[in-house]
Amino acid sequence: MNIALWLERAGKTHPDLPAAALGARVILDYGALAMRAARLAGALRTRCKLNCGDRVAIVAKNCVAYLETLYGIWHAGLAGVLVNAKLHGAEIGYILEHSGARACFASAGLDADIAPFVPKSLEHLIVIGSPDYERLFAADAISAVPRAPEDLAWLFYTSGTTGRPKGAMLTHRVLSVLSHAYAAEVDPIAPGDAIVHAAPMSHGSGLYIMAYMARLGIHVIPESGAFEPAEVFRLFDRWPRASMFAAPTIVKRLTDAGNACDPKNIRTIIWGGAPMYVEDALRALDRFGPRLAQIYGQGESPMTITTLSKEDIGERAHPRWQARLASAGRPFACVEVIVADSEDHALPPGEAGEILCRGDVVMSGYWQDPRASAATLRNGWLHTGDLGAFDADGYLTLKDRSKDVIISGGSNIYPREVEEVLLRHPHVREVSVIGRANPKWGEIVVAYVVGDAAAGELDQLCLSAIARFKRPKDYVFIDALPKNNYGKILKTELRAMDAKQQAR
Numbered sequence: 001m002n003i004a005l006w007l008e009r010a011g012k013t014h015p016d017l018p019a020a021a022l023g024a025r026v027i028l029d030y031g032a033l034a035m036r037a038a039r040l041a042g043a044l045r046t047r048c049k050l051n052c053g054d055r056v057a058i059v060a061k062n063c064v065a066y067l068e069t070l071y072g073i074w075h076a077g078l079a080g081v082l083v084n085a086k087l088h089g090a091e092i093g094y095i096l097e098h099s100g101a102r103a104c105f106a107s108a109g110l111d112a113d114i115a116p117f118v119p120k121s122l123e124h125l126i127v128i129g130s131p132d133y134e135r136l137f138a139a140d141a142i143s144a145v146p147r148a149p150e151d152l153a154w155l156f157y158t159s160g161t162t163g164r165p166k167g168a169m170l171t172h173r174v175l176s177v178l179s180h181a182y183a184a185e186v187d188p189i190a191p192g193d194a195i196v197h198a199a200p201m202s203h204g205s206g207l208y209i210m211a212y213m214a215r216l217g218i219h220v221i222p223e224s225g226a227f228e229p230a231e232v233f234r235l236f237d238r239w240p241r242a243s244m245f246a247a248p249t250i251v252k253r254l255t256d257a258g259n260a261c262d263p264k265n266i267r268t269i270i271w272g273g274a275p276m277y278v279e280d281a282l283r284a285l286d287r288f289g290p291r292l293a294q295i296y297g298q299g300e301s302p303m304t305i306t307t308l309s310k311e312d313i314g315e316r317a318h319p320r321w322q323a324r325l326a327s328a329g330r331p332f333a334c335v336e337v338i339v340a341d342s343e344d345h346a347l348p349p350g351e352a353g354e355i356l357c358r359g360d361v362v363m364s365g366y367w368q369d370p371r372a373s374a375a376t377l378r379n380g381w382l383h384t385g386d387l388g389a390f391d392a393d394g395y396l397t398l399k400d401r402s403k404d405v406i407i408s409g410g411s412n413i414y415p416r417e418v419e420e421v422l423l424r425h426p427h428v429r430e431v432s433v434i435g436r437a438n439p440k441w442g443e444i445v446v447a448y449v450v451g452d453a454a455a456g457e458l459d460q461l462c463l464s465a466i467a468r469f470k471r472p473k474d475y476v477f478i479d480a481l482p483k484n485n486y487g488k489i490l491k492t493e494l495r496a497m498d499a500k501q502q503a504r
Contacts, residue, residue, distance in 0.1 A: 040072030093117025290314025
């Protein structure tokens with residue numbers, strides 16, 4: 001089934017309901033949005049001569065037009081390649097070439113950044129909002145082109161922190177299942193409920209677009225097109241019962257912001273993309289109340305491996321409440337999840353291993369990369385590369401990425417465990433722990449700290465909470481940690497920086 005059918009139906013059954021807003025103003029109702037998507041689809045098929053399955057890229061900042069463009073692509077039976085607008089032109093050029101995109105929609109200004117790197121395979125570079133763009137909507141509307149559940153809908157490029165990004169192939173079935181999982185287990189949606197797209201629509205926030213279309217929700221785009229705490233708080237006041245997806249670093253910024261906000265106007269703040277440190281979660285819970293939920297997933301199983309519900313996060317009276325708060329929650333109903341050894345055998349509760357999952361929400365493979373597909377999907381399981389352990393109650397706690405584990409003197413040390421302790425110090429704002437090569441121990445633990453705490457105080461804090469061998473042997477104080485465009489800390493860059501410093 002073509003995922004675009006959800007919008008096509010909404011346009012017929014509830015044409016007057018608001019579908020998209022820019023800040024406080026409704027811009028499109030469902031009737032108008034569905035018609036624009038159908039007309040754009042007609043233009044893509046007849047004027048641009050695109051065929052079923054062709055890839056069409058969107059390189060755009062968050063905007064109302066993102067919705068009609070994405071749904072126009074799907075409506076036409078094409079596959080979307082949604083690209084982070086903050087990438088360098090050369091990085092975007094690689095994705096355009098690798099995906100074989102025949103057309104690309106770009107925000108005004110970004111077209112100039114892309115132009116020097118456009119591959120020969122790209123036939124159309126269309127600036128969103130331009131006269132050429134608007135002329136596309138003069139085409140005759142067409143019905144949504146039938147697609148099979150296994151047909152490609154979204155080519156989701158990974159963030160590429162360890163090399164070239166890979167294109168996870170997300171089918172119409174995957175998008176349908178993840179949408180149902182979100183609405184059933186994370187954030188039930190009623191018609192008229194809003195989602196504030198302050199995170200990139202090319203990735204995290206965009207993956208929830210479909211669920212809101214199915215449930216007749218309102219897509220609210222901040223006028224800034226980005227994340228500004230004061231603006232987000234104003235939008236929560238304007239659109240009561242609004243939700244928002246955010247990376248943990250963004251939730252932390254919301255928590256720390258001094259702006260007034262009535263938490264009762266917030267339906268749910270969902271965090272994902274990286275673990276939330278317990279200290280940060282506690283502070284967010286104190287400020288916003290039981291309106292927080294967590295998801296754990298990857299582009300390869302988008303947003304849908306485990307979830308920690310609002311009820312779990314808010315149930316302070318539970319005897320294992322804080323342990324659950326440190327976890328990534330329980331598996332979604334639509335996936336099977338195990339913690340496995342090197343032979344893919346499930347491990348018992350309490351034992352750490354690689355997190356594997358399988359189900360209808362898992363990608364069909366990596367675009368044009370059969371070797372990586374076979375390695376990642378071997379034995380029928382998605383191998384996440386993340387390490388974790390289930391507790392006796394079935395809650396999954398993430399340890400670290402397998403490549404980030406520090407082996408010192410033959411013992412495994414999980415950086416996140418050390419980071420959690422260091423963040424208890426009131427003068428530590430951010431921290432990232434890495435391993436440094438050492439001739440005696442193999443590796444030693446090194447903490448990169450943003451803040452003005454004394455190293456001796458941090459040492460004593462660690463000695464009071466974790467085994468002596470886990471405490472950092474060196475503390476490096478820096479102004480900011482390196483991060484990618486999604487707010488994830490880049491340990492690869494930290495390790496390179498550390499190695500360079502040690503070589504001097």
